[in-house]
Every structure is written in C-alpha cells, then in structure tokens.
Amino acid sequence: MNAWPDRRIQELFRIEHPIIQAPMANSALAALAIGAAQGGGLGSLGCASLSPERIREEVAHFREATRQPLNLNFFCHRPPRHDHGRESNWKRLLMPYYDELGLDASAPAPASARSPFDETAAGLVEELRPEIVSFHFGLPDKTLFNRVRASGARIVSSATTVEEARWLEGRGCDAIIAQGAEAGGHRGMFLAQEIAAQVGTMALVPQIVDAVKVPVIAAGGIGDSRGIAAAFALGAAAVQIGTAYLFCPESTISPLHRAALLSAREDQTMLTNIFTGRPARGIANRIVRELGPLSGAVPDFPLAGGMLVPLQKADPARSDFMPLWSGQAARLGRECPAAELTVCLANEALARLSRSFEHEQPDGSPRFGR
Amino acid sequence: MNAWPDRRIQELFRIEHPIIQAPMANSALAALAIGAAQGGGLGSLGCASLSPERIREEVAHFREATRQPLNLNFFCHRPPRHDHGRESNWKRLLMPYYDELGLDASAPAPASARSPFDETAAGLVEELRPEIVSFHFGLPDKTLFNRVRASGARIVSSATTVEEARWLEGRGCDAIIAQGAEAGGHRGMFLAQEIAAQVGTMALVPQIVDAVKVPVIAAGGIGDSRGIAAAFALGAAAVQIGTAYLFCPESTISPLHRAALLSAREDQTMLTNIFTGRPARGIANRIVRELGPLSGAVPDFPLAGGMLVPLQKADPARSDFMPLWSGQAARLGRECPAAELTVCLANEALARLSRSFEHEQPDGSPRFGR
Numbered sequence: 130m131n132a133w134p135d136r137r138i139q140e141l142f143r144i145e146h147p148i149i150q151a152p153m154a155n156s157a158l159a160a161l162a163i164g165a166a167q168g169g170g171l172g173s174l175g176c177a178s179l180s181p182e183r184i185r186e187e188v189a190h191f192r193e194a195t196r197q198p199l200n201l202n203f204f205c206h207r208p209p210r211h212d213h214g215r216e217s218n219w220k221r222l223l224m225p226y227y228d229e230l231g232l233d234a235s236a237p238a239p240a241s242a243r244s245p246f247d248e249t250a251a252g253l254v255e256e257l258r259p260e261i262v263s264f265h266f267g268l269p270d271k272t273l274f275n276r277v278r279a280s281g282a283r284i285v286s287s288a289t290t291v292e293e294a295r296w297l298e299g300r301g302c303d304a305i306i307a308q309g310a311e312a313g314g315h316r317g318m319f320l321a322q323e324i325a326a327q328v329g330t331m332a333l334v335p336q337i338v339d340a341v342k343v344p345v346i347a348a349g350g351i352g353d354s355r356g357i358a359a360a361f362a363l364g365a366a367a368v369q370i371g372t373a374y375l376f377c378p379e380s381t382i383s384p385l386h387r388a389a390l391l392s393a394r395e396d397q398t399m400l401t402n403i404f405t406g407r408p409a410r411g412i413a414n415r416i417v418r419e420l421g422p423l424s425g426a427v428p429d430f431p432l433a434g435g436m437l438v439p440l441q442k443a444d445p446a447r448s449d450f451m452p453l454w455s456g457q458a459a460r461l462g463r464e465c466p467a468a469e470l471t472v473c474l475a476n477e478a479l480a481r482l483s484r485s486f487e488h489e490q491p492d493g494s495p496r497f498g499r
Numbered sequence: 500m501n502a503w504p505d506r507r508i509q510e511l512f513r514i515e516h517p518i519i520q521a522p523m524a525n526s527a528l529a530a531l532a533i534g535a536a537q538g539g540g541l542g543s544l545g546c547a548s549l550s551p552e553r554i555r556e557e558v559a560h561f562r563e564a565t566r567q568p569l570n571l572n573f574f575c576h577r578p579p580r581h582d583h584g585r586e587s588n589w590k591r592l593l594m595p596y597y598d599e600l601g602l603d604a605s606a607p608a609p610a611s612a613r614s615p616f617d618e619t620a621a622g623l624v625e626e627l628r629p630e631i632v633s634f635h636f637g638l639p640d641k642t643l644f645n646r647v648r649a650s651g652a653r654i655v656s657s658a659t660t661v662e663e664a665r666w667l668e669g670r671g672c673d674a675i676i677a678q679g680a681e682a683g684g685h686r687g688m689f690l691a692q693e694i695a696a697q698v699g700t701m702a703l704v705p706q707i708v709d710a711v712k713v714p715v716i717a718a719g720g721i722g723d724s725r726g727i728a729a730a731f732a733l734g735a736a737a738v739q740i741g742t743a744y745l746f747c748p749e750s751t752i753s754p755l756h757r758a759a760l761l762s763a764r765e766d767q768t769m770l771t772n773i774f775t776g777r778p779a780r781g782i783a784n785r786i787v788r789e790l791g792p793l794s795g796a797v798p799d800f801p802l803a804g805g806m807l808v809p810l811q812k813a814d815p816a817r818s819d820f821m822p823l824w825s826g827q828a829a830r831l832g833r834e835c836p837a838a839e840l841t842v843c844l845a846n847e848a849l850a851r852l853s854r855s856f857e858h859e860q861p862d863g864s865p866r867f868g869r
Contacts, residue, residue, distance in 0.1 A: 290766040291830075310680070311699040325769045325792050326783070329681040329699030331729060332720030332827035336765050339830075350702030358732035359701060362851060363725045395706050396660040399695045413696070422695050457702035460661075460709075481732060 132483045137344040138367035141283055141303060142261055143198055145169030146475040148357070149346060150467065151371030152202030152263065153314060153380075154178040154243065156454065159190040160379040164467025166197035169475060171261065173200035177243045181253055188257045198260030201253075203246035205266045205286075205319070206407070209429035216428045220436055222420060226450065230443040241405065241434035245269075251276040261285065266407075267293075267319035268300055285346065287317030289327065294337040294345075296320060306369055307337040309349025313372045313456035315409040316400065324400060324408050324423060331363070338364035352461030354477030361482060370474070372455050376462040377470055385448040389414075393459035404437060404452040406430035412459075415449035416440075502853045507714040508737035511653055511673060512631055513568055515539030516845040518727070519716060520837065521741030522572030522633065523684060523750075524548040524613065526824065529560040530749040534837025536567035539845060541631065543570035547613045551623055558627045568630030571623075573616040575636045575656075575689070576777070579799035586798045590806055592790060596820065600813040611775070611804035615639075621646040631655065636777075637663075637689035638670055655716070657687030659697065664707040664715075666690060676739055677707040679719025683742045683826035685779040686770065694770060694778050694793060701733070708734035722831030724847030731852055740844070742825050746832040747840055755818040759784075763829035774807060774822040776800035782829075785819035786810075 133139065138147045150157070150165035152175035162172025172191065176184050184201070191199050220234060227234040244250070246269040254262055254277050262277050264286040269277075277284055278301065287306040288294035294305045308317050309330025316327065328336075330349040338345050347360035348369040360368045375382055375390055382390075389412050400408045401422040407430040413422065416437075420426075427433040440450040463470070503509065508517045520527070520535035522545035532542025542561065546554050554571070561569050590604060597604040614620070616639040624632055624647050632647050634656040639647075647654055648671065657676040658664035664675050678687050679700025686697065698706075700719040708715050717730035718739040730738045745752055745760055752760075759782050770778045771792040777800040783792065786807075790796075797803040810820040835843070 291764065292766070309699060309701060311702045321766060323766070323769075326766045328765045328827050329679055329701065329720050331679060331700040331726060332681045332722070332765055335723065335725045336828065336830050350699050352702070353705065355705045355733050356701060359729035362728035362732050394661065395698045395702055396662070396691060396693070396696045399693075457698050458706065460706050 132479055134361055134482055135344070135366040138304060138346060141344065142171055144171050146471065147367035148471055148474055149173060149200065149367060149369040150374050150471070151314075151348065151369045152176075152200065153371055153375070153454070156375055156382050157380050159187040159194075161374060161377060161381075161467050162191055162199065163194040164377060164379050165374065165471050166191070166195045166199070168468040168471025170471040171198060171200050173202055173263065175202050176250070177202070177204040177265075181249055184253055185257065188259070200261040200263055201257070201259040202263045202265065203250055203269075204243060205264050205269050206243075206245050206430055208245055209406075209432050211432070212428060215426070216432060216436075219426055219428050219433060222426055223436055223440070226416070226440050230440060232439050232443055236439070238436040239438045241431040241438075243405070243431040243434075246273060248273070254280050254282060258282070263306070265315060265317045268297065268302070274301065287348070288337060289316055289318045289333070290321045291336050291340045293318070293320050294341050298341045298343055302343060304344045304346055304366075305337060305341055306346045306348050307334045307365070309333045309347070310400075311350030311457040312348050313398070313410045314454045315405070315407055318408070327400065330360075334360065334363040334365050350456055350458045352456070352458030354474055354481055356458065356461075357474060357478035358481040372459050373462050373470065373474075374467060375455070376464045377467040378464070379467050383445075383451070385446075385451065386453050389448060389453045390455055390459050390462060393455055395457050395460055398455050398457055402427050402433070404434055406433035409452070409454065410456060412453035412455050414451070414453055502849055504731055504852055505714070505736040508674060508716060511714065512541055514541050516841065517737035518841055518844055519543060519570065519737060519739040520744050520841070521684075521718065521739045522546075522570065523741055523745070523824070526745055526752050527750050529557040529564075531744060531747060531751075531837050532561055532569065533564040534747060534749050535744065535841050536561070536565045536569070538838040538841025540841040541568065541570050543572055543633065545572050546620070547572070547574040547635075551619055554623055555627065558629070570631040570633055571627070571629040572633045572635065573620055573639075574613060575634050575639050576613075576615050576800055578615055579776070579802050581802070582798065585796070586802065586806075589796055589798050589803060592796055593806055593810070596786070596810050600810060602809050602813055606809070608806040609808045611801040611808075613775070613801040613804075616643060618643070624650050624652060628652070633676070635685060635687045638667065638672070644671065657718070658707060659686055659688045659703070660691045661706050661710045663688070663690050664711050668711045668713055672713060674714045674716055674736075675707065675711060676716045676718050677704045677735070679703045679717070680770075681720030681827040682718050683768070683780045684824045685775070685777055688778070697770065700730075704730065704733040704735050720826055720828045722826070722828030724844055724851055726828065726831075727844060727848035728851040742829050743832045743840065743844075744837060745825070746834045747837040748834070749837050753815075753821065755816075755821065756823050759818060759823045760825055760829050760832060763825055765827050765830055768825050768827055772797050772803070774804055776803035779822070779824065780826060782823040782825050784821070784823055
C-alpha cells in the first residue's frame with residue numbers, strides 16, 4: 130500500500146503507480162511499455178503508425194514479458210481528403226530540399242502511415258483485449274466506441290480545453306487526459322481550432338478537474354517528480370509522461386533525435402504542422418524554421434508527412450528534415466531504463482507527496498505519526 | 500508561525516505569505532496593493548504608466564494605510580525609435596476603425612504613456628524607498644541598477660527562459676520571477692525573441708529552479724490555492740498572481756474588462772502585440788482577431804498603443820479595441836476584496852501544503868502528530 134493521495138486512476142487501470150508512459154507513435158514499441166509496466170506504471174503502445182500485424186506482434190511481446198495491463202492508443206482523425214492542387218503546391222515548397230539532396234521530386238511520395246481507428250482496429254481491440262484504450266483527436270464513432278466498450282477496455286482520450294473534456298465525458302470516457310500546451314507530439318485538439326490559444330498545464334488541469342466528474346490525468350511539461358507532485362496539487366489523479374521516456378534506452382528514436390533531446394533547451398520547441406499537417410510540438414530544426422512552424426500550405430493530416438520521407442532517408446546523418454518530437458521539459462530527462470525511471474519517478478513523487486493531503490483521508494485521521 | 504515549506508521569499512521581503520500581487524499597469528493602484536498587503540501578501544504598484552506625481556500619491560496612500568512592505572514595478576524597455584513610415588502604415592491599418600467610429604484619423608494620436616526606468620525613476624526610488632523594486636523586460640543599466648541597490652531595495656525581475664534567469668541572477672537580482680506562458684499581460688522576455696517558443700509554467704519553474712541559486716517566484720496560470728501548492732511542488736518559493744486580483748473590487752479595470760473576465764474561458768486568450776507593440780496575453784477581441792494576434796506591422800513598443808486610444812475612447816460601451824488583459828486561469832477567479840482573497844489563498848494553500856515537505860525540516864522531525 131503506497132500513499133498516493135488520489136487512487137482513482139490506479140484502481141481504474143489496476144496499476145501500482147499513477148504514471149502513464151505516453152504512447153508515442155514511431156518512438157516507442159513494446160520494449161518501452163514493458164519497462165514502464167514492470168516499474169508499476171501503465172505501458173502504452175502508439176498504434177496509429179503500426180500495421181495490424183505489427184500491433185499483434187508488439188502486444189504478444191508485451192504479454193510474454195508481463196501480466197500488467199496495457200494501453201493501446203489510436204488516432205481518431207478523419208481520413209484525409211486528397212487535394213491534388215494542395216499536394217502539388219506542398220511538393221513545390223519542398224522542391225529546393227529535394228534539389229539540394231539530389232533527389233527526384235517526381236518520384237511518387239511514400240504514403241504517410243497514420244490510420245484512423247476503424248473496423249479493423251476495433252477488431253484488433255476485440256482480439257487483443259487491451260485493458261485500456263486511449264484515443265487522440267477525439268473519439269471514434271458511436272458504433273466503434275461501443276465495440277471498444279463491449280471489449281471491457283477502459284476508455285480515455287485527450288482534452289486540450291474544458292469544452293473538449295466535457296465532450297469526452299459526455300460520450301462515456303472513463304478518464305480524461307488534460308493535455309497542456311507544454312506537451313510534446315501532437316496536440317490532441319479536436320474541437321479547438323485556435324493554435325494561438327493553447328492552454329498551459331498549470332491553468333488547464335484545475336479547470337478541467339472542476340468541469341468533469343471522471344478522474345483527470347495531467348500531461349504536458351511533467352519531466353520529474355516535482356511535476357508529478359504539482360499535477361496532484363492541481364487535482365489530477367495521474368500523470369502521462371512522454372518526453373522523459375524518450376531518454377530510455379528502450380525508446381526507438383533515432384540517434385539524432387536522442388542527441389537533440391540531450392542538448393534540448395526549454396525554449397527550443399514549437400508547435401508545428403510541417404511534419405504531418407496537424408500541430409505537434411518538437412524541437413525546432415531547419416525545416417520548421419524555414420517552412421513553419423505553422424504553414425497554411427500543408428496538405429491534410431497525415432499527408433504532409435509522406436513527402437518528407439525521401440528527405441529524411443536521403444541523409445540519415447542530418448536532422449534538418451525529421452521531426453524531433455519533444456515537450457518543453459526535456460532538460461529534466463535522464464537516461465535510464467524505463468522500469469527504473471518509473472520506479473524513481475514514483476518513489477520521488479511519493480516522498481514529496483506522502484505527507485500531503487492527509488486531511489482528505491476518509492476517517493479524518495492522520496496516517497503520519499501513528 | 501505558519502507552515503509554508505520554503506520561507507526564503509517571506510524572509511527576503513518580510514511578508515507573512517509568499518503571495519505577490521502582480522503589478523498591473525493601468526489595472527491596479529494603491530487600493531489593490533493595500534488589500535494584498537493587509538492580507539499578508541506583497542502589494543505591488545505598476546509604475547510604468549504613472550507620472551512621478553501619481554506614483555508619489557499612490558505610495559503615500561499605501562504608506563498611510565499599512566506598514567507592510569511595498570513593491571514598485573518598472574519597465575526596462577529601450578525608448579522607442581520613431582519610424583514615420585511604420586507609424587503611418589499602422590495608422591493606415593487602423594483607418595477602417597476610425598472611419599467606422601466617425602473619428603478623424605488625421606488628428607495627432609495621444610502618446611502612449613509607458614516610460615522606461617530612468618534617472619527620474621531612480622530618484623523616485625531613492626525618495627520613496629520601496630522595500631522591493633521589480634523590473635519587467637530585463638534590468639536598467641548598471642548605474643541605475645546600483646542606485647536601486649544602494650537604496651536598500653530588494654531587486655527582482657521576470658525571466659521567461661532559463662537563459663534570462665541566469666542573466667538576471669548574474670547581474671545581482673535577489674529573486675527571479677519565472678513567468679510561464681499562461682501569464683496575463685506583457686511577456687517579460689528580453690533575451691528571448693521567439694514568441695512561438697514560450698514555455699509553460701509547469702515546465703519553466705523547475706528548470707529555472709535548477710539553474711539559479713536565488714529563490715524563484717512562479718507566475719502564470721496560478722489562479723487558486725491548487726496552483727500555489729503546485730508552484731511549491733515545482734520548487735518555487737513564492738507565487739505572483741495577477742488575473743485573480745483583477746476580480747477584486749479594488750482593481751481599476753473597466754466594467755467591460757470585468758465582464759469579459761467573468762465570462763472568460765481558458766481558451767480565449769492570446770499573446771498579442773496589437774495593443775502596445777510587445778506581446779502580451781489578453782482575451783482575444785475584435786481587433787486582436789482582425790489585425791493580430793501578432794502583427795508584423797506594429798510600431799515599436801509602446802507606440803502602437805497611442806493610436807488605439809481614440810478608438811477606445813470613442814465608444815466606451817464596446818470592448819472591440821481595448822486590451823482585455825488576462826492569463827489563462829481567469830475561470831478560477833472569485834470576486835472578493837484583495838485582503839480577503841490573499842488570506843483565503845494563503846489559508847487554502849497552507850491546508851494543502853501543511854503536511855507536505857515535512858521531511859525537509861532541518862531537524863528531520865515531523866511537525867505533524869506531535
């Protein structure tokens with residue numbers, strides 16, 4: 130029995146510590162999730178960029194290693210509308226880079242592999258029975274949602290505003306991730322439109338806590354146990370941590386991405402739509418500075434990304450054209466295995482929190498000093 | 500003796516509670532500062548938009564009411580360079596609004612009254628002896644800084660990045676305000692240039708705490724006792740609160756501004772340079788949406804503002820053209836007098852914190868249960 134001041138998420142997910150390793154498409158597979166789970170947190174697998182076969186393999190890998198629960202994360206974007214004019218124009222903007230690298234811009238661009246949650250994915254959930262399913266960019270339609278519900282999975286999704294949180298609660302989410310603007314990777318925004326009005330974690334969490342009855346998971350800018358303790362002070366019942374897990378040897382980021390994180394400053398990330406067509410936070414590099422950070426010319430999500438793939442593959446020794454996803458607290462990261470990171474974060478946060486909130490014990494009696 | 504877990508700012512400023520009422524030029528005068536001080540916090544007077552005579556009057560008013568310490572805040576911007584082409588172009592952009600309101604755009608615009616800290620201001624500090632002097636936009640030059648230092652005042656300034664915090668510490672500040680992106684009003688940025696890379700409070704505070712030895716005051720998105728407790732969890736030794744104090748009857752905001760705050764949502768503020776030429780957070784209204792939020796056409800700070808004054812005065816019943824400064828946590832505000840607000844914030848935060856951090860007591864013994 131540990132002394133977390135709010136145990137709702139631990140009971141809902143049946144996990145030891147209220148720490149969720151963020152699902153990070155392309156940056157983390159089963160190995161990272163296994164580590165987080167073995168440390169007592171919730172391991173997550175970002176499925177949006179994986180084929181059904183690959184998802185089966187990774188889940189099997191996870192199930193062999195641990196009996197802890199697993200979170201499968203899916204994107205809920207609308208499939209992109211192809212717009213030939215828009216896509217050609219985007220390619221035209223990328224042409225100077227193709228020329229610089231001696232690439233043939235007329236070759237067909239690879240498809241950008243980020244699929245929305247669909248019938249196939251719902252079938253996978255029914256087959257693989259993840260204990261938790263989390264969504265990004267809203268929720269799937271009611272039929273698909275009900276299939277996930279019927280599978281027995283707990284369902285969560287991300288909110289970037291109070292309105293989004295209420296919408297998610299109203300449609301049956303068991304918990305809500307309050308994703309503050311500091312968070313790395315894609316903004317989960319699905320009702321919100323205005324990128325200039327993104328809300329920081331410190332302001333967002335208590336306002337969402339006040340607006341919904343389900344437990345709230347804080348995300349964004351939480352890089353060590355101080356952030357975890359702060360999230361609980363704001364009313365959150367758990368945290369979701371991404372960037373700090375990218376430092377683990379189990380993450381699948383490139384050496385260039387790893388090097389960029391190791392020297393990242395808090396003021397070098399931006400929300401950019403250059404890499405996929407949707408705003409996402411990463412370390413600003415050459416292409417972000419030259420075409421972004423926010424471009425009105427990008428094709429629909431996720432089409433923008435496909436045309437960048439040849440640039441990324443042409444010279445693996447340069448990070449000019451690759452997404453360097455990161456939140457604003459990379460400086461707080463430390464290189465250690467995911468299980469150890471989870472245990473350290475939990476123990477350090479418990480040390481900060483263990484004597485807090487005792488006045489909220491049901492019987493009113495102090496736990497300390499008895 | 501109260502149980503704040505870190506008493507460095509209270510001892511430095513000789514205040515009962517580590518709560519600083521943010522100086523807010525044009526929105527707060529001595530009455531608000533008196534309330535904050537009587538509640539045990541630090542009252543502040545934003546001097547940038549006040550004449551020396553008015554500063555004298557307000558300080559006299561404060562001194563009559565209370566013997567608590569006072570913070571005088573000054574801006575440290577470089578005086579603007581007049582650029583006729585730029586100013587005419589800005590006026591041209593405003594012309595449709597002048598026409599709409601039936602105003603004569605050829606009449607000379609009022610000057611925008613925001614003076615940088617200068618010889619006169621240093622003389623005022625020597626004369627009025629505020630216990631604390633806080634700066635925004637960096638620090639004054641060494642000669643002026645030394646005059647403030649010699650007056651006996653504690654000196655603080657705002658940092659929006661780790662680099663700015665180190666710069667301020669290196670030049671002798673006694674404490675540093677870590678101003679997260681959620682904060683209302685002007686960004687204190689003076690080395691940072693990139694508005695797309697502003698850092699949220701949750702990420703900024705611990706990184707600045709790690710980088711400097713002086714105590715850190717957290718600001719941005721802190722609207723109630725949850726935010727105060729969170730700030731301490733992040734390593735801050737005090738908080739600076741602005742928007743929540745605007746709800747007090749003592750604030751001097753217009754009825755329209757007050758009404759806007761009372762219905763403000765967390766996702767309706769933006770950083771805009773429309774009103775002064777420098778980025779500042781306020782509730783997005785018509786002119787922000789139509790010309791901003793960030794315009795490349797604004798004249799140097801603070802010249803942009805003067806040309807808006809006739810629009811603001813023409814129809815006091817509409818808020819289309821006035822700055823509606825607000826941070827992202829306005830929804831947490833409550834309408835009560837400043838002394839009562841300060842006491843409530845302190846007591847509620849103490850209740851949250853009183854059993855925390857006990858393991859950090861010097862003698863290692865618990866305070867609770869004895």
